[in-house]
Amino acid sequence: MAANNASENARPKEPIVSPYMPKYPDPMSNISNFKIIESTLREGEQFANAFFTTEKKVEIAKALDAVGVDYLELTSPAASEQSRNDCKVISSLGLKAKILTHTRCHMDDAKLAIDTGVDGLDVVIGTSSYLREFSHGKDMDYITNKAIEVITYIKSKGLEVRFSTEDSFRSDLVDLLSIYKAVDKIGVTRVGIADTVGCANPRQVYELVRTLRSVVSCDIECHFHNDTGCAIANAYAALEGGATHIDTSVLGIGERNGITPLGGLLARMYAADKSYVMNKYDLTKIRDVENIVASAVDVTVPFNNYITGYCAFTHKAGIHAKAILNNPSTYEILKPEDFGMTRYVSIGHRLTGWNAVKNRVEQLDLDLTDQDAKNVTAKIKTLADVRPLSLDDVDTLLRNYHHAKTQGSHNKFLANIETPDMITDMA
Numbered sequence: 165m166a167a168n169n170a171s172e173n174a175r176p177k178e179p180i181v182s183p184y185m186p187k188y189p190d191p192m193s194n195i196s197n198f199k200i201i202e203s204t205l206r207e208g209e210q211f212a213n214a215f216f217t218t219e220k221k222v223e224i225a226k227a228l229d230a231v232g233v234d235y236l237e238l239t240s241p242a243a244s245e246q247s248r249n250d251c252k253v254i255s256s257l258g259l260k261a262k263i264l265t266h267t268r269c270h271m272d273d274a275k276l277a278i279d280t281g282v283d284g285l286d287v288v289i290g291t292s293s294y295l296r297e298f299s300h301g302k303d304m305d306y307i308t309n310k311a312i313e314v315i316t317y318i319k320s321k322g323l324e325v326r327f328s329t330e331d332s333f334r335s336d337l338v339d340l341l342s343i344y345k346a347v348d349k350i351g352v353t354r355v356g357i358a359d360t361v362g363c364a365n366p367r368q369v370y371e372l373v374r375t376l377r378s379v380v381s382c383d384i385e386c387h388f389h390n391d392t393g394c395a396i397a398n399a400y401a402a403l404e405g406g407a408t409h410i411d412t413s414v415l416g417i418g419e420r421n422g423i424t425p426l427g428g429l430l431a432r433m434y435a436a437d438k439s440y441v442m443n444k445y446d447l448t449k450i451r452d453v454e455n456i457v458a459s460a461v462d463v464t465v466p467f468n469n470y471i472t473g474y475c476a477f478t479h480k481a482g483i484h485a486k487a488i489l490n491n492p493s494t495y496e497i498l499k500p501e502d503f504g505m506t507r508y509v510s511i512g513h514r515l516t517g518w519n520a521v522k523n524r525v526e527q528l529d530l531d532l533t534d535q536d537a538k539n540v541t542a543k544i545k546t547l548a549d550v551r552p553l554s555l556d557d558v559d560t561l562l563r564n565y566h567h568a569k570t571q572g573s574h575n576k577f578l579a580n581i582e583t584p585d586m587i588t589d590m591a
């Protein structure tokens with residue numbers, strides 16, 4: 165469909181402060197000061213289709229580093245010999261991002277992980293009654309003592325350590341706060357909240373994070389599954405509540421339907437604090453890493469993906485097209501050029517309007533009046549009731565109309581075109 169770039173001159177100057185920032189700054193909120201723990205190489209490896217060779221992991225790690233994510237989280241070295249070796253290989257790449265691996269709350273796993281050369285360990289154990297009964301079978305006293313033992317050991321080796329409760333939102337609040345308080349007291353680097361089954365909503369997330377914020381002094385990481393469609397909104401609510409780190413994966417891949425997608429989170433945070441996001445992350449590199457991961461796991465980037473979906477910057481309806489051409493901010497919250505993307509205004513369909521067609525006339529440098537643009541628009545609508553027209557169809561129609569006008573036969577020319585195929589034949 166029609167490629168179209170609105171004139172930069174038509175765009176009013178950006179306000180210095182984003183109008184989408186909260187009116188009254190909240191000192192507890194971290195929407196302007198957050199870090200990303202990118203877990204494509206851990207949670208993402210739990211996606212049904214994922215099988216990453218060492219070379220592919222290195223390629224993905226480098227592409228994520230180019231985006232500027234703060235941490236890369238890798239599969240536990242306890243999982244397999246290759247997983248252990250991959251931790252060593254990626255830790256020695258010299259990336260800007262810190263390298264973490266994800267382990268059970270277990271001394272053997274911790275020892276194995278420390279020996280790989282990673283910068284830190286993300287330790288996790290289930291605290292909900294479901295997981296205490298049906299996964300590991302341990303009670304809260306055992307979990308607390310084990311957490312203290314494992315964290316103390318990791319710290320003694322000089323590594324970062326995060327302690328997370330799996331299935332936090334189905335865990336008892338008193339249990340949660342007690343264990344977080346205990347690990348904070350012994351100097352854990354971060355505590356983590358995990359919505360393992362994707363059951364939480366933004367309000368619940370905000371409340372839990374806010375409560376936790378008043379109980380611990382360490383950083384707070386959050387991990388959200390997307391089973392019920394809240395993974396990005398929950399991440400945002402967590403940051404508003406005072407979380408400091410958000411887990412993501414490329415295209416959101418992970419167990420079941422996955423977690424907060426990297427691109428979607430960056431889109432959300434751009435809308436909240438553009439200068440923080442643009443100064444910290446290279447948004448033009450999102451597409452590269454998505455393409456690498458999509459091909460590695462044998463999926464296509466969804467048509468409606470945040471930022472990079474094929475229609476993410478395509479404008480179609482006539483009312484939208486007119487306004488977009490005057491000022492892109494009318495119908496765009498994300499500027500495509502900030503993400504290395506291009507805007508499109510689609511014109512060969514029955515929802516088009518004469519302003520969009522006139523814009524194409526100008527791009528083709530044809531000497532036609534507004535009335536001419538209206539005449540051709542009416543014809544496009546009639547023909548597009550049969551089938552959508554390609555941009556080539558529209559251009560052919562406009563060029564031949566222009567030529568006919570120089571002969572004084574433009575009205576007859578339009579009247580003679582009865583089907584879309586007649587344009588194709590004419591071309």
Ligand SMILES: CC(=O)SCCNC(=O)CCNC(=O)[C@H](O)C(C)(C)COP(=O)(O)OP(=O)(O)OC[C@H]1O[C@@H](n2cnc3c(N)ncnc32)[C@H](O)[C@@H]1OP(=O)(O)O
Pocket residue numbers: 210240242243244267268269270288289290299300301330360419
């Ligand atoms: C919600 C999440 O995504 S958490 C991260 C999930 N990641 C993974 O599972 C990594 C890939 N996993 C693996 O390779 C394997 O499951 C391993 C190597 C971790 C363990 O393999 P196995 O020893 O064969 O055990 P299996 O997977 O059948 O069961 C898990 C074991 O870990 C124990 N366990 C489960 N969660 C935890 C935990 N967070 N901390 C400590 N132990 C745990 C279970 O009790 C069970 O122990 P058991 O052998 O005494 O029954």
Ligand SMILES: O=C(O)CCC(=O)C(=O)O
Pocket residue numbers: 207266286287288328329330331356357358359360361387389
């Ligand atoms: O370690 C964590 O915080 C999260 C683990 C996980 O993947 C989950 O609970 O869904």
Ligand SMILES: [Zn+2]
Pocket residue numbers: 207360387389418419423
């Ligand atoms: Zn998860």
